Amino acid sequence: MVVLDLSQVYNGPYCTMLLGQLGAEIIKIEPFGGEPVRWRVVGEQQTAAFDLLNGGKKSVRLNLKHPRGRELFLSLVERADVVVENFSPGTLQRLSLGYDVLARANAGIILATGRGYGAGTPQSEQRAMDLTIQAVTGVMATTGQPDQPPTKAGPAVADFFGGTHLLAAITTALYQRTVTGNGQHVEVAMQDAVVPSLTSSIAGYLDSGGALPERTGNKHSGLAVCPYNVYPAADGWVAILCMNDGHWQSLCRLMGRGELAEDPAFGSPPARVAQMDKLDEIVAAWTAEVTRQELVRRLQDVGVPCSPVLSLSDVMTGPLVGADGMIRPVLDPTGRTTYALGNPLRLPASPPVPATAAPALGAHTDEVLREQLGIAAAELERLRHDNVV
Amino acid sequence: MVVLDLSQVYNGPYCTMLLGQLGAEIIKIEPFGGEPVRWRVVGEQQTAAFDLLNGGKKSVRLNLKHPRGRELFLSLVERADVVVENFSPGTLQRLSLGYDVLARANAGIILATGRGYGAGTPQSEQRAMDLTIQAVTGVMATTGQPDQPPTKAGPAVADFFGGTHLLAAITTALYQRTVTGNGQHVEVAMQDAVVPSLTSSIAGYLDSGGALPERTGNKHSGLAVCPYNVYPAADGWVAILCMNDGHWQSLCRLMGRGELAEDPAFGSPPARVAQMDKLDEIVAAWTAEVTRQELVRRLQDVGVPCSPVLSLSDVMTGPLVGADGMIRPVLDPTGRTTYALGNPLRLPASPPVPATAAPALGAHTDEVLREQLGIAAAELERLRHDNVV
Structure with a gap:
């Protein structure tokens, strides 16, 4: 060839x-x-x-x-x-x-x-x-x-x-x-x-009739998933997302907040999305005290998708x-x-x-x-x- | 199939x-x-x-x-x-x-x-x-x-x-x-x-021994091209880049700054990169007075790569x-x-x-x-x- x-x-x-x-x-x-x-x-x-x-x-x-x-x-x-x-x-x-x-x-x-x-x-x-x-x-x-x-x-x-x-x-x-x-x-x-790579944003635009903010920082581009963000760790940043109710419940228990896992006010993705800022605050308060590596270890143990945010120097x-x-x-x-x-x-x-x-x-x-x-x-x-x- | x-x-x-x-x-x-x-x-x-x-x-x-x-x-x-x-x-x-x-x-x-x-x-x-x-x-x-x-x-x-x-x-x-x-x-x-899509950043890291900032806003990811940025327009933002000396000279003349086109202090990409902030300021002062559409028309007329920054709503x-x-x-x-x-x-x-x-x-x-x-x-x-x- x-x-x-x-x-x-x-x-x-x-x-x-x-x-x-x-x-x-x-x-x-x-x-x-x-x-x-x-x-x-x-x-x-x-x-x-x-x-x-x-x-x-x-x-x-x-x-x-x-x-x-x-x-x-x-x-x-x-x-x-x-x-x-x-x-x-x-x-x-x-x-x-x-x-x-x-x-x-x-x-x-x-x-x-x-x-x-x-x-x-x-x-x-x-x-x-x-x-x-x-x-x-x-x-x-x-x-x-x-x-x-x-x-x-x-x-x-x-x-x-x-x-x-x-x-x-x-x-x-x-x-x-x-x-x-x-x-x-x-x-x-x-x-x-x-x-095509803008699918989340395009879908967010279509679903909301253009009412969503066009950029969402580190939140989900269509604001359809929560928690989904980059959270502060003691030594940097960590990315965490809950794709389904199971992830959310595991995260709550890990944070020592089992009562949230059972609370119907957060029992579905739309319910959590509606209280995104509040939930992000709760998660951030928990992550801020712990190192990236330790957070990732604990979250992966319970099956919550996560990873450290690596610097370019970490990658290289x-x-x-x-x-x-x-x-x-x-x-x-x-x-x-x-x-x-x-x-x-x-x-x-x-x-x-x-x-x-x-x-x-x-x-x-x-x-x-x-x-x-x-x-x-x-x-x-x-x-x-x-x-x- | x-x-x-x-x-x-x-x-x-x-x-x-x-x-x-x-x-x-x-x-x-x-x-x-x-x-x-x-x-x-x-x-x-x-x-x-x-x-x-x-x-x-x-x-x-x-x-x-x-x-x-x-x-x-x-x-x-x-x-x-x-x-x-x-x-x-x-x-x-x-x-x-x-x-x-x-x-x-x-x-x-x-x-x-x-x-x-x-x-x-x-x-x-x-x-x-x-x-x-x-x-x-x-x-x-x-x-x-x-x-x-x-x-x-x-x-x-x-x-x-x-x-x-x-x-x-x-x-x-x-x-x-x-x-x-x-x-x-x-x-x-x-x-x-x-x-592979991080080639500019990886190259910037390798070329500088890790000395470059790992993120560069809207500047070139390897800080190897200048001007290269998103500049304010009267009604939004416009992306402009000069891939070579010809683009730079055309831009200078268009801005009514023909003296810069001839100035050896800006006569090569590394020379321009070394004065990036100053050049970005000069370009931004010029773009800020003009609409996106008019800027793009004028820049394309003289062959300088550019485009309006479209909002998601513009795209949709x-x-x-x-x-x-x-x-x-x-x-x-x-x-x-x-x-x-x-x-x-x-x-x-x-x-x-x-x-x-x-x-x-x-x-x-x-x-x-x-x-x-x-x-x-x-x-x-x-x-x-x-x-x-």
């Missing part, structure tokens, strides 16, 4: 990173300056974001605006299964590399496009970034305290929901190709991919970082330790791919052109001289 | 909703009380969350704890392609319906498990919910203002990243089955699926809601208008499935058992009498 990866920043590169983890060969085609995240620096140093998302890929430097570069790309398309791109709208057409052109080169090719807005929508030609999609979809409106301004979600939800859905679209198209024999042009708009010094974790230390060719993301998809038929460092710009140009297209050293020299590669 | 859907709440049901949108027949197997979101109510009314995620599915009420119920389920497995579940750890084994049992009934079956934590991790046996996964992965730590407590992201990122990755795992396994002839047991842990009264939108009005059998989610995956080979309402509990029990297993009316009567269906 060969994937030609024209994509950039987070959305497409996450999608192709996962295809690589599933066993595909990822050929990252980059312009002469490298893709944008290569030149995103903090101080003097390239940000680790590029390393995290591009482990295990091959980098080919190729000038698609040069007729010979375009020709080489189409020759690669003849031998490839998938092309992934998330350029701003219209870019691929301007390069004369739209789906119709690719399909003439290879009827089985799957072109996967990550977009900001859906084709055919009013904003379809607008460029979009994670921040702007968070702004227009209600992610910001639904994040933060009700009395504070709209707040960005820390995770790049638009980029990564977009990229993950795009992966599913590609694997679906690969499956369909086994039946039809043909490829297709699949598309995922970040705007569309984010909306915990078990998620390591050879089998989601954040994997790898040595780059210079001996520097960098980090590559692991694979959330566990498939016995796709055994783990060893983590390797992100490639230097163009590190595999010669190798790929030689092996895929049989281009000889003298020709490579000429291509380099002509600013094609 | 037949999918047996044992899943509940958001994670699994979103995954199977997408499979249904791609053309699969989704048979939702529910316990006698219905799955948990059926009984989540606001006031007296079932929340719209169930409707949003279960449109187009068939509901079969089936008691898997009854030997005859388990037997019927295994007969359905013989004719199915995929089984999806996100029970708490160990539940399927306690029902004697682990992968080994399913695979004996049908070697081609794909069992897809949505988990909280990865198999083999210290927390693998813990139950997890969206809130608790947000707490332990750093989503909360990276969301909100630096001087405020950790904050939940409004979207249910754990559930929906989990569900989307699970979809990709299933479609990958379907593709692999065309080669191997065999199914497999695929798994996705919400914890793993969320981590905008073009995302409608017959072709992501939030689709549908009539249920009683004539009530409910809403079903649309499909972010656009594949020409999977033409749009008309939106239909979520099923009543057990609405298709008889139909499915009759059509799939040839069970006659008298036998259905007996099964009902014996509390099997």
Whole structure:
């Protein structure tokens, strides 16, 4: 399985990173300056974001605006299964590399496009970034305290929901190709991919006729579950939620407040929701005296869903970082330790791919052109001289 | 393509909703009380969350704890392609319906498990919910203002990243089955699926040796891009970001501050990041006088990425809601208008499935058992009498 990866920043590169983890060969085609995240620096140093998302890929430097570069790309398309791109709208057409052109080169090719807005929508030609999609979809409106301004979600939800859905679209198209024999042009708009994740808020809006606050701090986004909040612990914060009456009764007894467990005034989710502030106060008064670890131990003993709220530093010094974790230390060719993301998809038929460092710009140009297209050293020299590669 | 859907709440049901949108027949197997979101109510009314995620599915009420119920389920497995579940750890084994049992009934079956934590991790046996996964992965730590407590992201990122990755795992396994002839047991842990979306924060942590604030309000999560923020407008908020020097120069000229565009003190991303507060102030002073719509018009004219920050009410009264939108009005059998989610995956080979309402509990029990297993009316009567269906 060969994937030609024209994509950039987070959305497409996450999608192709996962295809690589599933066993595909990822050929990252980059312009002469490298893709944008290569030149995103903090101080003097390239940000680790590029390393995290591009482990295990091959980098080919190729000038698609040069007729010979375009020709080489189409020759690669003849031998490839998938092309992934998330350029701003219209870019691929301007390069004369739209789906119709690719399909003439290879009827089985799957072109996967990550977009900001859906084709055919009013904003379809607008460029979009994670921040702007968070702004227009209600992610910001639904994040933060009700009395504070709209707040960005820390995770790049638009980029990564977009990229993950795009992966599913590609694997679906690969499956369909086994039946039809043909490829297709699949598309995922970040705007569309984010909306379902707002189900609690959307349902809260629909159920209340728009009367609920649009953001609810750390309470349930639809104000449909209580207790459900982040509560103070003696040494930080702890998340606790009662999905059903059983959880609530167990929590009451654990707090030494068995009388509340029996009280019909709190005997159903709507009854508890109606007294949310009062119940949150009762729980918070209990949690504030105890450490996170001890609270979690006691709550889990009685089956109440909970967990400590970890700091970023807790996460980065915990078990998620390591050879089998989601954040994997790898040595780059210079001996520097960098980090590559692991694979959330566990498939016995796709055994783990060893983590390797992100490639230097163009590190595999010669190798790929030689092996895929049989281009000889003298020709490579000429291509380099002509600013094609 | 037949999918047996044992899943509940958001994670699994979103995954199977997408499979249904791609053309699969989704048979939702529910316990006698219905799955948990059926009984989540606001006031007296079932929340719209169930409707949003279960449109187009068939509901079969089936008691898997009854030997005859388990037997019927295994007969359905013989004719199915995929089984999806996100029970708490160990539940399927306690029902004697682990992968080994399913695979004996049908070697081609794909069992897809949505988990909280990865198999083999210290927390693998813990139950997890969206809130608790947000707490332990750093989503909360990276969301909100630096001087405020950790904050939940409004979207249910754990559930929906989990569900989307699970979809990709299933479609990958379907593709692999065309080669191997065999199914497999695929798994996705919400914890793993969320981590990549924190790339900016993780990179910021790695690049700074942990010196950056773990949450940055509406600034870039890795403090690697500036300007990048939500700025006040005369009538709300607007998101603006400058991904490169060109965007910055265009913004300066638009603000009537051409001298800043030429100033080497702001001539690179690190230089601008070093003076982030000052630049944010300059931009905010300019935006505060102008409406969202007018700001967006002017910024887009000069190619600077931006968008209005929409309220939830803006979203719910905008073009995302409608017959072709992501939030689709549908009539249920009683004539009530409910809403079903649309499909972010656009594949020409999977033409749009008309939106239909979520099923009543057990609405298709008889139909499915009759059509799939040839069970006659008298036998259905007996099964009902014996509390099997």
